[in-house]
Amino acid sequence: MSTTVKVQPDLKFVKELQAVGGDSLKKCYQCATCSVVCPLSPSDSPYPRKEMVWAQWGLKDRLVNDIDIWLCHNCGTCSTLCPRGAKPGDLLAALRNMAYRNLAPLPIIGKLMSSSAGLLPLAAVPALIYGIIWIIMAGKLGSFLPTFEWDEAAHGWKAVSDGMVVFGGLFPGDYTIDPIFILVFLFMLWGFFAGVRNMLKAFEAQPKTFIVGRKKEPCFIACLIDTFKYEILQHTQFNECNDEESDELDQKRAGGHKMLMYAFICLMVVTGVVASGHWGGWFLTAIGIESLGHIVSAIGHTPMPLYHPIKLLAFVGAGLGVYGLIALTKRRVNLDQEKQSSSWYDWYLLTLIWTIFLTGLGAFVFRILGVALLAYPLYYVHLIGVFMLLAYLPWSKLGHLVYRTVALSYAKKIGRIPMGDAK
C-alpha cells in the first residue's frame, strides 16, 4: 500500500504572506519560467517555482525553513518574465520579511518593525532617552543650545557664550553615548545570536541532500570565510544576479549596494578607532602606562581636525554612502509596480539610512559653521537614527547582513551552492 500524504494547508499563513508582499502569489500556474530565468537558481530543486506552490498550498513548515530565500538577491527577472504577474520575486522578499519578523526573539519588536504603525513606539525609545538627557544637561549647562570652550585646567568642556558647538559637551560621550550604545550593541548581538540559532535549527530540520561525487563536507568556518571573501567583499552572487536583459538601474544596484556596504565598513573603522583610542588610552593610563596611554588617547581624540586620516576616512565613508543610497533609491523609485513592489521593510531601511547619513553630514556642517540651532537637533535625530539602526537590526531588513551570511555559508556546507572558487 502506498502511504498517503495529506497536505495540511495553513490558510492563515497564506493570508499573512499575502499581507507582507506576496499578494499576487495565487496567480501562479506553475509554468516554471521563473526557475529557468533566475540567473542564480541551482538546477536541483530550483527556486522560486517550488516556493510559489508551497505558498499556494500554505505549506508553512517548508517555507519558513527554506534556505533558498536567502540565495535569491531579488533582481526581479522572474517577476518581469512571469506570464501571470504572480511576482515570485516579491514572494521571496515577503518570506525574508517574515524571517526578519520571526527569527529573533521578542516578537513584539518583530511586530512593531513589520508596519508603519510600529515606527512611532520604536523611535520613541531613543527619542525619550536622549530627550531626557538633553533636558537634564540643558538645566545643568543653562542652555538647550550651549556652546563651549576647552578648559585646560579641568581637562573638559566649559559652557561659555560665543564658544564652539561641541556635541560631547551636551551629550558627554563617557556617560551618555558609550554606555548606552554598548548596551544597544550587546542587545543586538543577543538578538542575532538567538535569531541565527533559530535559523540553523530550521535548516537542520530539512531533509538532507546526498551529493554524488562530492568530497568531504567543508567545515562551517571555512564556508563562512569563503562567503566573506566572495559573496560579501566581491558581491559575486549579487553581480551574477544581472543578466543581459537587466537595465542600467539594475546593474547599478549591485554597485550601489557594494558602495553602501563599504561606507558602513569605513564608518565602522572610524567608530572603532575612536572608541578604542578613547577607552584604550584611558585603560593604559589607568594601569600605569601613561606615555603610551597619552599617544593612544590622542589618536582617538574628538573632535578631530579635518586633515586627520580617520576624519578623512569618515568623509570617504559618507561619500560612498550617499552614492550608494542614490543608486539604490533611484532603482526602487523606478521599479515597475506591475512587476516588482517595495515593502515597508525596504522603505524603512532606505529612509533610516538616508536619515542617518544626512543628519550626520548636516550635524557636522553646522557644527563647523557654529550654527547651534541646527547642529544640536540634527545630532539628536542622528542619535535616534543610529540607535534604531543598531537596536532593531536583527528585526530589520538590514538583518540580512547576518542571516544571509549564515545562510550562504550553510548552503555551501551542505552543497546547495558551490564554494566561491569553484564557480
Add this chain to the structure above:
Amino acid sequence: MSNNSILVVGGGFAGITAALEAAEVGYEVYIVETNPYLGGRVAQLNQYFPKLCPPSCGLEIQFQRIKNNPKVKVITMADVKSLSGTAGNYNVTIAQRPRFVNEKCTACGKCEAATSTKVTSEFDFGTGKRGLAYKTHPFMFPMRYVVDAGNASEGELNAIKNACPYDAVDLDDKGKTFDLAVGAIVVATGWKPYDAAKLTNLGGGKLKNVITNMQFERYCAPNGPTGGKIMRPSDGAEPKKIAFVQCAGSRDQNHLNYCSYICCMASLKHVRYTRERSDAAVTVYYIDLRTPGRYAKFKDATEADPKLSLVKGKVAAIVEDAQGNPVVTVENALTGIKTDEKFDMVVLATGMEPSCAGLPGAAGATDADGFVIDGEGIFAAGCAKQPLDVMKTAQSGTAAAMKAIQTVVGR
C-alpha cells in the same frame, strides 16, 4: 428600406462558411479578402482537425459552392478602407490592389518561368521561395496568377507579359477603390501567428533552427518548400531530436494574455507528422496539455508513442551552441530538476493573434486583446472573435451569417 446585401470581411474558413450560408438562402454576399486567394490559414496547413484532412479536401467543396452560386461575389487582394452608416445601411469603401493578371489566366505557369528572380514566399512564412509571377499553392482559388510588380524590374515585367500566350498579364492594372452598400457585416479577419521576434528569451526569431508551428506545417505540407520533408533550416539535415515548446507567447500577460486553444493539439498533430516521416525523438514541453472534448482521444493515442516524451515545464530560455543546435532550458515541474537539453530543431507553438490587432480601420470594436466584439449590424466570426479550431470556426461562421440575415431582414 434596409439593404439586403451582406459583406463578409475575410475569406478564410469562417468567412467562406458565413458567405455560403447566407448566399444559399438567397442573400447577396460580398467576400473581401486581402490575400490573392481564399482559404486563409487552413490553406497553409498540411492537415487540419478534426479528421486530419488535407486542406484541399474541405476547401475545394466550399470553392465549388462559391463557383456555383451567383449570389457570392469574391473580391481578392482588397481591404476595407472605411465604413459609415448604421445597421441595415452601411456604406463600405473597399480598396483593391492590382493583381496585374486578368480572368484570361489559365495558370499555365509560363509567366513564372519567364524570370529567374526568386523572393521569399509569404505563403510559406519565409521557409520557401516564389517567382515574381506566382501562384501561392496548387489549389489556389481563384486559380489565377499574381504578378509581384513591386519586386520586379521593368525588363522582368515585360518578360512576364510577353511569356503569357493568353494575353492575361495586364501591366496597366492600377487597382481600384469602390463603395459597397450593405445591410450587415461579418468580420472574419482571422488570425496571424504571434511574432516570434517578440519572444526574446526564446531566441527572438534569430536562432536558425528554431521555427514556428506554422512554418513546421509548411515543411510538412506536400506543396511546401521541401515537398513534405522535415529538414533543419540551417543545413537541410533531417532532425533526429525535435522539441515542441508550448505557450510560446500564449497565456502570457507580456505577450498574448489568453490561451490560443489549438496549439496543444497542433503540436500533438506535429508529433504525428514527425513520426510518419522519420524516427526522430520528440519532446513536448507544456504548462498544461489542453485537449478539449473529444480531442482527448487524439492525445491518448499520440501519447502511446514510445519516442514521445511530454514534460511539464515551460521552456523559458533557448540558446544556440556552436553547431547551431538549439539548447533549451526548462524546469521539469514534476521532478523539480532544471536541465539544459540540446535538440536538432525546436518548434515554437506560437499562438494566435487577431489579424486586426494593432491595425487601424478594422470594422467593429475590439477588446483589449484585439478580438472583434459583435456590434448591432457587425458580427465577428472565426478567430477574429476568439481562438478556435476549424470545426468551431465553421460553426461561428454559420452563427454570424444567421445574425447578419436577421439584421438585413430587420427582425
